[in-house]
Structures are given as structure tokens and as C-alpha cells.
Amino acid sequence: MARDELSADRARSDPGERVLCAWLDEVEASLVGPSRWRAGVLDELYDGLREASTQREHDGLGPLDAAEGAVSEFGDPRAVGAGLSREGAAVLAARVGAGVLASGPVAAAVWVTAFAALAVPLLRGHLAGVWWAMPTLAVVLAVVIPAAMLTRPPSGLRLPARLRSPLTCARTAAVGCAAADALMLGMVGVWVAEHGPEPGWGLAAAAVAFSTVRLIIAVRVARSCSRAVARLLAR
């Protein structure tokens, strides 16, 4: 059973449990990382606190004194949260980077297939009409791909200070990913407005759906990275 359910039951009748919960709430307030990772860390800390508390009860202390002793042994919750947040930030950044790098080729394949089905002039070597924005997309991708790769920097690589934070790189990758999808959707929107429905729109609709979903996820991820960066900088 997860900590939340278990301790909520116990906290009603057990004053020691309330002490443990208050300590964990303080850790939780300062913790940075993906939500499942954070929940796992809190479950792990809760188990450790219960273990420390139970040992003290076996030594003859009452439940409240045992819980206070356990909390005191575990130390300042903000310091524990800060130590774990560095790791959580690395995990979050690596996941964002992996997500961007994995979804990029899929998006490219879906859009190239859609363009081929629509027979847009782009594939015949012209940047006609709205497709003039394609070079902008290339610039965005030239930022997104290295940023996503730097979310897990190879050991020994010397980087400028600004690029040393995996979370900052993850935020850049997510923002760039959202910008790339917004560009594609904007371009195809103008194309539709100019040309109306054409054969092959089924594939274009799939590409639009894919990019819309990825855009929404990228915006949410960029926001959570920004919040995490702000939390880490606030310390």
C-alpha cells in the first residue's frame, strides 16, 4: 500500500504517525522530479522512518517519542528534499530528453508521409507559399536536438555553465519541440485555408493529431521543467 493511503488511515489515531507525515509533507513540498518518481521516493522515506520508529518502540519508547526520534535521525526535511531533488531533476531531464528524441523521428516520418500524400511542392524542391517557414523549423531543430542530447551529458564533456544543468536543457528541448509542432500546424493550417480539402487528407489529419498531442505534452513538460528550475534556484 502506498504511503498516502497507509499513513492517512493511521494518522487519525496515532500521534506518532502525524509527526512522520508532517516531516514527509515538508520533504514533498521541496521535492523536484517526475510525479511517480517523487511518490516512490516518499514511500521509500516513509518506510525508513517507520523502521527507525519501530526500532525505538522496541527499545521501550512510546509511539510519539519514537516517531520524534526517527524524524530527528532523518534530519532537516528541506536538506533531504534538496539532496533528492538534484537526483529528481536529473531523472526528469533524462526522461524529457528521451521523449523528445524518441518522438522526433516519428513526427518527421508522419509529416513526410503526409506531405507525400498531399503532393505539396515542398517535396519537389520548392519552398512555395506558406512553406517558407521550413528554414525556421530547421533552426528550431538545430537547437532542440542538441538540447535533448545534453539532458544526459556524456561524462567528461566540458560544457559552458548554462548548459551544465540538464533541467535547463530539458526545458529548452521541450520549448523547441512545442515551437516545431506549432510551426508545422501553422503551416498546414494555412495550406488547408488556401487549397481546401484534397485527396490524402487522412494522413495529414494523422500528422496534425500527432503534432497537436505532442504540442500539448511539450507545453506541460516545459512548464513543469520551469517550475522545477525555479524551485532549485530558490534554495
Next chain:
Amino acid sequence: MRPKSVALLRMRAEALKGHLDGMLLACLASGPRHGYGVMEALRSASGGDFDLPTGTVYPALRRLERAGLIRGDWSTVDGRRRRTYELTTDGHAALGEERSQWRRFSTAVSALLEPATWPATS
């Protein structure tokens, strides 16, 4: 005198930091342990000298897991979730390397710090 002892303590903490990974791997060499179990093992094996804080041990375990040196698995104990860590094959290799480096280092430092056994020349 006080500033010197503070500086010495800081130096020891720094020295300890360099060996933290090796010590954590060593705690898991005898078998799987949960996070608090690792903290206790460090404390008892060092005779209470290494009472490392939670904010050091738990993040280090997660980092070692991400590096593939240990593996964490969830189980249920007394109705609550418990994460138990054990060494991976890479972790065993890293511990072996850490041990041999430590032997070389401690032998060299002992040779310098231990009182000389030969008579002083005038």
C-alpha cells in the same frame, strides 16, 4: 585552534565524499538492503564513525541505481512499500575496482603517516 579543527572536519567530509559510492556498494555486497538498512550498516560497520545523513545516502542510492551499479525493487513489508537495493554485475565490478584503488591509496598514505620504524640518522 578552533578554525583548524573545523577545516580538518571539512577535509574529512570531502575525503568521505570521494569514497561514498564505494562504501554504499560495500554495504550491499553481503546482500540486498533497503535505504534505512544501508544507513544502519554504514553506521554499525564503521563503529558509529560514519553516521551519514538521509539527504546524502538516499540520493546516492538513486544515483547509483541510475548508473546501473545497483538495482532497486519494490516489495510490501508490514503493509507498506519497501525499496530494496542489490548490486548488479557492474556494481560488483565497480566495488572490486574501488577496493583495489583503496588498498593502493591506504598503503601509500600509511607508509607516509605511520611512525618510521628505522632509527633516525644524525
